[in-house]
Amino acid sequence: MNKIAILTSGGDSPGMNAAVRAVTRAGINFGYEVIGIRYGYRGLIEGDFVDIRSSDVSGIIQRGGTILKTARSERFMSAEGRAIAANNLKEHGVDTLIVIGGDGTFRGATVIAAEHKIRVVGIPATIDNDLIGSDETIGYDTALNTAMEAIDKIRDTADAHDRLFFIEVMGRHTGFIALETGLASGAEMIILPEEIKNIDEIKSSLSEILKVHERSTLIVVAEGDEAGGATKICGQLEKDFSKYDMRVCILGHIQRGGSPTAHDRVLASRLGYEAVKAIHEGKSEVMVGVINNECKITPLQETFGKIKKVNLDLLSMARILR
Numbered sequence: 001m002n003k004i005a006i007l008t009s010g011g012d013s014p015g016m017n018a019a020v021r022a023v024t025r026a027g028i029n030f031g032y033e034v035i036g037i038r039y040g041y042r043g044l045i046e047g048d049f050v051d052i053r054s055s056d057v058s059g060i061i062q063r064g065g066t067i068l069k070t071a072r073s074e075r076f077m078s079a080e081g082r083a084i085a086a087n088n089l090k091e092h093g094v095d096t097l098i099v100i101g102g103d104g105t106f107r108g109a110t111v112i113a114a115e116h117k118i119r120v121v122g123i124p125a126t127i128d129n130d131l132i133g134s135d136e137t138i139g140y141d142t143a144l145n146t147a148m149e150a151i152d153k154i155r156d157t158a159d160a161h162d163r164l165f166f167i168e169v170m171g172r173h174t175g176f177i178a179l180e181t182g183l184a185s186g187a188e189m190i191i192l193p194e195e196i197k198n199i200d201e202i203k204s205s206l207s208e209i210l211k212v213h214e215r216s217t218l219i220v221v222a223e224g225d226e227a228g229g230a231t232k233i234c235g236q237l238e239k240d241f242s243k244y245d246m247r248v249c250i251l252g253h254i255q256r257g258g259s260p261t262a263h264d265r266v267l268a269s270r271l272g273y274e275a276v277k278a279i280h281e282g283k284s285e286v287m288v289g290v291i292n293n294e295c296k297i298t299p300l301q302e303t304f305g306k307i308k309k310v311n312l313d314l315l316s317m318a319r320i321l322r
């Protein structure tokens, strides 16, 4: 078959459109017909298929979000849902699927490939940067810059009032965004899921910082699970630090939107092209990534099997530089 289907799935990330564009144009160049599936795995089950021509992807390289839309699908988690999805692909004459998304998307792709002999190639696109096999995922750099610009603005108002701000950024299981935005914005403290501290440790670190620090204080917190989060941490510190004017700011979905940075557009273009090349070379159940500026192929299962580690040396460095 000379058809490639493509979908975007899970949380959106800036640069997904650039990847859709690259897959479409590289695919057509390699002689494939490209079919878009709207709303991720949900659309795969519901048969929401559209033909994509080269002109359909004009003017999208600079747009955030995804023209193919995205979704999370409970039904795809069941064997019955995946059988319907595979059947829809076969009815459209497609046996090759490129999935653009994060670890959940790749887990789903791995299962449907094994169950129904669908060829799959993954393109890593998530602001969390939590996939092994690529130094960076599409959208991470844009999210970093968006969060950093927001934190810079908070610094201005915090400085004006000598306030102490807890700023929550995205990253439930991994603190890539918190670590690098904290570093880039000169935050006085960074709290990561990789280095869980109990509230007493946080209190004593903060006391140390406030002893020598006389202006505004910014604490960047990864959203964390139920044990963490900026609101909860701030609430637990209110009593002990009552002489400070403390505020919480949750950056939230602002981090997902916006025009992708040049870095993300280039990364998405490279990975879209490499994904088509991988398919052309007969590869399947792999993810394309960039490591040390070279394109690399990693078995899909290895990309989400282990937790990708943040560089904790940067955290030690941030403590010296604050």
Ligand code: ATP
Pocket: 009, 010, 011, 012, 041, 071, 072, 073, 074, 075, 076, 077, 078, 101, 102, 103, 104, 105, 106, 107, 108, 109, 111, 125, 126, 127, 128
């Ligand atoms: P992000 O990291 O940005 O949230 P993601 O790809 O990890 O993106 P998820 O919501 O975790 O987003 O996964 C997307 C979809 O993949 C799910 O809604 C579900 O349909 C499918 N999926 C996830 N895990 C599995 C699994 N173990 N088996 C089958 N399908 C899965």
